[in-house]
Amino acid sequence: MVVRPIGLRACAAMLFSAFVLLSGLACGKSAARKAAEATTFDVSGTVKYTRIPVHYDANGVPTGYETDSSTFVSAAARGVVVRVFQKKPQIGTDYQSVDVWTLVGTTTTDSDGKYAVNGSALKGYPTFVELASVATQAVSPASVITLIADPAGVYSTSRILDRPIYAQRKALDGTVSSGDPTHASLGTASATVDFTVGLDDPWMVVGQKWWIPASSSFAMPETVAAGSRVVGILDSFYVFGQVYGNCVPTSTSGALDLHYRPGLTARRGTFVEYNPELLPLSWDGSAYHYLGAVAGGGTLDGTVQQDDAFNTNVLYRMLGRNMVYGQRKTAVLPDGNPATSLAPDLVLVEGFGDAMAAEMVKSPYLCGPTPATRFTAVRDIRDLSALTPAQISGFSAPAITALTWDLALINTKITAPGTATAWKDITPINLLRFYTLLAPTADSGTATVTTDCVSLFTQLARLQEDKGSADNSDLKTFFTDAVLTPLCAKYNVTWSGKDNAILPKYTQTWGIDPDTLVTPFPTFTMSMAQAVKTRRYDITYPAGTAVETAVDAYPNTSYDEVRYARFALTSDRAYTLRVTTVPALPAGAQIEVRLDGDAQQTYLFPKLSSQALTLAGNPSDFSTPTWHTLRIRILSPDVQVPGTQVTIHLEKKN
Template identity: 35%
Template sequence: MVVFCRFFKAMAALTAVGVLTLGCGGKDDKKDPVDPGITLSGTVTYTRIPVVKDASGVPTGLESDTAKFTSQPARSVIVRVFQGSEETLADGSKVMVWATAAVGPTDRDGKYSLTVPTGKPTFVELVSTLQYTDSSNTTQAVRLLGNADGIASSTPVTERPLYGLRKKPDGSAVDNITTPGQVPALAAAATVNFSVGVDTRWLLVYTQATRVAEAAPEPGTTGSRALAILDDGFAFADGMGSPTPGGTLYLHYCPGVDAPKGTYVEYDRDAFPASYDGVTRNFMGSIRGGSANDDAWDQALLFHLYARNRLYAARQETYPQMPFPVSALADRANHQHLSPDLALVEGFSQGMTALLLKSPYLADTHAGGATVVDVDHPDAALGADAYSAAHLADLFWELALKANNIAAPGTPDTWKNLNSAAVRRLWSLSTTDKGGASAFTEIPNVWIQLGRLKEAKDANETVDLAAIFTDAVLTQMAGAHGITWPRPTTGAEARFLKEWPKNPDLSTNALPAFSLSMAGAQADGEGRYPNHSKGEVVYGRFQLDRDRIYEISFQTDPALPAGAELELMLGAQIYRFAPGTEPLRLPLTGTETTLVTYPIRVRVLSPTAVQPDLQVTLRFAPQN
């Protein structure tokens, strides 16, 4: 359960404090009265267009009858109060400027309450930001941006506009505010509500108080879609945890704008240099807003996006030094032959989506109705094994049904009883497998997560999973998807992270050669190869007991073709080697008393062509 904060500090003080005057005789000293401030409060709601379902619970499209649209509270979205404040210029003259007086999120009923000083020109602004505090007391946010040039814009991310609505304390809307003299001074407590309809036209506003006057009406009509996207983030956070990969997530959405990759988050923070905010490069994402296919109402797609983020964040928390796929697959197709860690992300995120929706039917609505993926019936052509996202999604769904004592396949009436908390362990990545292997000897995979079902029930759990999921039960359920339980102890599936020699040395202690193959490579929705199939990726680790300076290079047979690269992920750093690349000179730390472990991922990169199989040697040549 996410812990939501009610208030947080704004850029300016929330109350004006009187000045203490020091006199010569203590008994005559006086204090100016302290302004206790007054309260601005209200409720934020939005209109939602529901999905229509047939008698079997299968989505058929969006509701067209406006009488069946619903009004929902906008939960944990940001409300800001701006007030005019007197500022003294360098020449001694005084001017009135806008300052942020208070900021805070709505509660789960869409209500907010903010205290501000009296007697100042004031307006209230609803802004397209979801803010919450996670279980570790870390404040995270999803900011929905409205710049029409989208995720690849060259404009710095902190300079891109958000969606905003403004009102005076009397509740009247106000758009073009340039100076504090345009709105009255706040004299009494007031209730300022925001009701955002399907056809509401937003302003494009900026984070900085100094840019209040730059707000302008959006060119289109985003309406309540903006709050639907953010409220789905709340719903996911409330049921499953952080909807961001960590920190602040910037999502881009404009009605009528169909981004090339559709609805996705880019996990490679170096992909967009403009994501840098002066401190860090942020996670960036895009929501499809095409005229024929708009994803703003599609909870299945948004929950899937947020679920991928949750698994990525869990990886960051649990496997902080373990190489991991930097990008989840951009399109929405099912995939097979994936690397075991990416199969887990792609498959379990679909299962988490179905669990949160309480339905196996994941719908992408569009002008012609809906395209539906039935998680419980994966396409037979997608293969059945630990590398098939579709089968891992189905396995997740079946495990959730059994943990909730619902006989498979269930019905819409019994699915209503699903409780996501019953199987929280499934998406809580573990640092150990059933045999006790640590995070530094294995990568995330389905066997580790299935092993979590065998752990003893803790005090916060209502379901004894170990009693339900005996080895016999897991053998049957996993076996139906081509997954052997218990995990094999020999062969390729016994361990995915290769154990390489300590203190590698090209001359005396060389790393063993390995193969990379694109035989199972699949093109994505753009016709490019993402290079995440199980044959295209190799994981390994070695340890150092002394400081070394290495020259690192690759040798391949046959020679690496033009247009292809080898990607080396060493810890958290990524290096690329094209044909003819000079060796990388790199100092690495080691200690004799406590060995330093270096996990590695090597991946072939060839987005436009399938390359022949490569025999690869990763060469570490000591220079000291």
């Protein structure tokens, strides 16, 4: 039998038509039954909260919180953690099946307060959604900010991972139970679960990982009417981070835990402790958490305190210091004190922190320094009339804050002093480059090495860099030498151009392969003449209780108490390190020498008479030696050390 070609074509057409028909039926089935046949479902929603703004009068002065409810703001809660839990069977140690609550999905809200957990929740299991007092920073590094709900606040005697957080929970159907902490509904299809947090809504106080160990039932935890203040604090981190970046005082992913409890205020008010080792309970077994607190109002020592949860005027000052210090370009720890004679790198943390806050709230008026004086001791950052000429310089935090405000006005084309209406046009992100620390560098063989610490000069030089793709404003066109020279002179700072600004000014260079037995290092003078005692609060834990002690001490951060030096080695060398002073230091005073910025290589003299060192060089390439840095600092918390001649000895061993 001969099959004609036309018959083959007809047969193929029939087969193709059948295939299309079957495919169409299959597609129809998929479209109609896909959701029903899926084993997982999605959970999404929006988180919003009510915010009470700070009231600013016609002159831009903060006078208190708004009292007219029509001025309250409904805002998206951004960057806040949302988690989905399901009750599922699990085989226990006795090989019996038990139901436990299991975390099946975690996400954070976006810039509109929206969240979505897709494809990780299984149908057929009781499910609820949890809004937690945790935020993951939306910018690099992806650090975690946790709002701690411990009733003892920062004085808690619990380890950091054992301190509770706030949580709100809803079943998939959006219902809430006041008596069941794991109120849930069966997951049968994708669901939308929204959270709208009112001013005084209750939060449960729960463990940070309450579902571990796993269980199917929990007693009703404590509830606290912290309301929208919880997400308000975390949302402030998001807003600040979108402008200036990192809000946590570390350049790598870390953890910042802030204690907040309505009615509870620590004596330090709203703060971050930049030396976490002072709070040993902040150790989580692998790393220290940065700890701090947000003032929650109430009374302290009989004085009424303000609640800072909604006060961005205060929060942004803290976050500004976090951002600058977190770049790890400063060698001295900040303490939140805007002193007038600080080390050239530290002054940027204290001066810029206040300036960034002023730009963010678009007012030169910052709230008072304590929760009790927020609206009664408002500070005009432009007013330096209480300072002597010697206290207005590039080492003065108040002067740098005032200078930076002038830069913001110039960048906005506002003729000083401007008005509250005009200040609204300030765009904070425009000066981001100025706040991004950049130390001077130089070529050393095939390497590029840092030659000095950061300072006001290095940052002013950044204003004259060419505009980059990440810049929001062409700063170079605003800040010519003709503009900067008289502006800097106003603050007793001499501007001699960008090329001069990036030359080493505060770091001595002690050459290559030094040996002070042959060529001594130059002697320099250190002094505490400009040092001022500040009050700090130390927390200790005797017998399982927290005891706070107020200590008035010198922070040892003034300009003449800190010196920097550097030297290079072509090959590995063994040295003896010594320090001599003329006159001898008074009892209780020390000279601290820190090598290469390493806390593990920090030595105190005369506590030590000498210290043996083995330092690395680069014997494989003598033209590119290894550079080492020294930070020399007076440590004398109780006694003010007068002018002292200090000599560093680095003696090569045979």
